[in-house]
Amino acid sequence: MPMPMPPVSPEPTPPQPVMLRGLADLVEVLPFLLDVEPVNSLVVAGLYTTPGTHGRLGTSARVDLPTSGEDFDDAARHIADEYVHVHRRRGDSLPQQVVLCLCATPLAGEQPQETMRRLAPLANAYRTAFHRHGLPVWDMVCIAQGRYWSYNRPESVPPEGAEVPGQPGPVSVAAVANGAVRAADPAVVARAFAPVTGRAARRAAKALGRAVAALNNRAARTPFPVLAGQLHLETRALIERSLARIARTGELPGPRDTARLIAGLQDRRTRDFALACDDHQSAHRLWQHLARHCVAPHEDFAPPLLTLYGWTSWLQGDIPLAKVAFQAAISTDPEYKMASYLRAALAQGWSVEEAAAIFREAAAEMGD
Secondary structure: OEEOOOOOOOOOOOOOOEEOOOHHHHHHHHHHOOOEOOOOEEEEEEEEOOOOOOOEEEEEEEEEOOOOHHHHHHHHHHHHHHHHHHHHHHOOOOOOEEEEEEEEOOOOOOOHHHHHHHOHHHHHHHHHHHHHOOOOEEEEEEEEOOEEEEOOOHHHOOOOOEEOOOOOOHHHHHHHHOOOOOOEOHHHHHHHHOOOOHHHHHHHHHHHHHHHHHHHHHHHHOOHHHHHHHHHHHHHHHHHHHHHHHHHHOOOOOHHHHHHHHHHOOOHHHHHHHHOOOOHHHHHHHHHHHHHOOOOOOHHHHHHHHHHHHHHHHHOOOHHHHHHHHHHHHHHOOOOHHHHHHHHHHHOOOOHHHHHHHHHHHHHHOOO
């Protein structure tokens, strides 16, 4: 089945399809279907078929694998429903079939083959959920620790699994020649917002400790609604001064102001104000700086800053960085809703303009 790829250059010559001859080729081309390499994820790829022609791989989607057996059926229904919803929202036709790839990391002490067996009930739940929408599953693949298995065609793969094709293989070369880009390694992408280390980390921890102590002292003598309003106005003013300084001189805040900004941006209203900032380039540098200074023992301060950094990454067209930053925020605090909303909006094909309009409207309601 061929998979059309865009041409390397904007020449009017139509691209040549990349021929996928079987399951091994599908596994090899998987990293070229996404922005970020899938880790503990389900990848769904639509397969469009027309009588008398080869198949074509269409829209791909990724979702985290559930971590509990009790979640399997709910997780399967959710991704199937979302997959159909996204196609309808975009006005796209549904594929005739789907291919499901479960990309998993073995648990501690677990062999890859045991991982494949453990996830078999989840694979069956996915198959049932997609069938409910009239979408047959062409194949379901489990990929774990460099090996893969087929749930639909187990006889096509050795019991110990087949080795994931090495890179670059012939399909990878053909994909790159046709303009495809390999998915980014999330660990490499995350280096952009990795916490500072050494002396900088010690300074940041000390400054954050002082900022928290100062807030606690104020809270002991100021009613909460009054204090919340004061902090909102103070942090807004500090954000504006910091952005103006970055735009003018490139200078980032020092330890004291960095800690004050991190603490102040824990407030949802202040964060929403920050989301609506117009100077995206300066904001991108500021949010990165703040995220990197959420050091131990204050890592739980990071989600708002990672969310802001992911947002400005999206605004600047860096989709892999946006996805990894949103995921990092959610991993730190699974209940942090703004990161989840933005990640879902990105996955569902919202334009960045649609999302930005919502933040501008929220900012206007605050009197901006």
